[in-house]
Amino acid sequence: MAELATPRLSPVTPPRSATVRERLLDRDSPIWRLDWIMLAAVAGLCVLGTVAVWGATKPGLIQAGDPPDTYLKKNILNIVIGVLIGFGAAIIDYRTLRAYTPIVYLASIGGLLAVFAIGTTINGSHSWIELGGGFELQPSEFAKVAVIVGMAMLLGEERDGETGPRTTDVVAALAIAALPMLLILLQPDLGTTMVMTFIVLGMIGMSGAPSRWLIGLLAVGLIGAFLVVKLHILKSYQLDRFKAFTNPNAHASSSSYEINEDLIAIGHGGILGQGLFHGSQTNGGFVPEQQTDFIFTVIGEELGFVGGAVVVFLTGVVLWRAMRIATRAEDAFGRLVAVGIVCWFGFQAFENIGMTLGIMPITGLPLPFVSYGGSSMFADMAGIGLLQNMHLRTQRL
Numbered sequence: 001m002a003e004l005a006t007p008r009l010s011p012v013t014p015p016r017s018a019t020v021r022e023r024l025l026d027r028d029s030p031i032w033r034l035d036w037i038m039l040a041a042v043a044g045l046c047v048l049g050t051v052a053v054w055g056a057t058k059p060g061l062i063q064a065g066d067p068p069d070t071y072l073k074k075n076i077l078n079i080v081i082g083v084l085i086g087f088g089a090a091i092i093d094y095r096t097l098r099a100y101t102p103i104v105y106l107a108s109i110g111g112l113l114a115v116f117a118i119g120t121t122i123n124g125s126h127s128w129i130e131l132g133g134g135f136e137l138q139p140s141e142f143a144k145v146a147v148i149v150g151m152a153m154l155l156g157e158e159r160d161g162e163t164g165p166r167t168t169d170v171v172a173a174l175a176i177a178a179l180p181m182l183l184i185l186l187q188p189d190l191g192t193t194m195v196m197t198f199i200v201l202g203m204i205g206m207s208g209a210p211s212r213w214l215i216g217l218l219a220v221g222l223i224g225a226f227l228v229v230k231l232h233i234l235k236s237y238q239l240d241r242f243k244a245f246t247n248p249n250a251h252a253s254s255s256s257y258e259i260n261e262d263l264i265a266i267g268h269g270g271i272l273g274q275g276l277f278h279g280s281q282t283n284g285g286f287v288p289e290q291q292t293d294f295i296f297t298v299i300g301e302e303l304g305f306v307g308g309a310v311v312v313f314l315t316g317v318v319l320w321r322a323m324r325i326a327t328r329a330e331d332a333f334g335r336l337v338a339v340g341i342v343c344w345f346g347f348q349a350f351e352n353i354g355m356t357l358g359i360m361p362i363t364g365l366p367l368p369f370v371s372y373g374g375s376s377m378f379a380d381m382a383g384i385g386l387l388q389n390m391h392l393r394t395q396r397l
Contacts, residue, residue, distance in 0.1 A: 049370035141376050151200070154172050155204070170207075189364065266300035272305075322387050349368055
């Protein structure tokens, strides 16, 4: 009797892990679902900012006998660190990050309080903490992110049968914003306070709260501005900036000088600019703080109207994509975070560019993604990371 043949089993081949190339080509990969239009616009702003920072600082560094690419290298390092921060803000589901909002908020308050204990004064504002090696930290930049996520957590609380936040939610959200705004105003940092005011108004308005809240907040803001002036909370140079803005020719002050020099620098640029490193106002050092607050004057003088228009266009693209993310968000928390970031970037860019053109008062606000500064770049990239986070997790693509 023939023996039954034992079937031979073919060896099982273990599943092969996808290569990096295959993951990149996979259309379902998160890499493909990023908002690349927004990222391209941010990259363009960073490149223009790096070029402008180099153009603003190289002449002075050469004159002082220092390496001419010092600020160039620091700015590139700031961008790299910022990208890593943005990546961290993007990879964890924003709905999970919501649970850590109280920690983020308390950390920002701790940073603002630390300024009064160990901070240093730069350009009249006691807003900085020295880290050594020529690096400083400005906690008020990160407070913007904390206020946005904190308010979104309270205003975006979803309840059955309710289309907007309750009165208690609005009051709690305003309290969340009031404490850091007060600490920042006491530094004093009027520019950041203005940005946060615009963030609060925008988020309250888009939360579905009754319009009486906006009217009341505007009234409180006007009264608060009056009290700030009367109680001498602002420094004399800050008041001079507002006086120079209303009538720059009537006040012989440093602020009037800054406004006039800004306009001269931008006017020199013409259509195509005088060329990188060839701006007469920039090389002469006539405009102060050109690598930070007045970086747009470098772009206007050395890259001309075309360079300035590109900055405005790319900023508009970032805001457009952020609003698109807000409209497609699947929950109120995500929508309000996106709205808060839009208000932040939009008002800060308008204020920075506007003050160089004489249509807004001078404040110490950097131009997002363009001005030199580690803290501002880190906070800006964190905002972009949060936007990408929500975009990745939106099902209605």
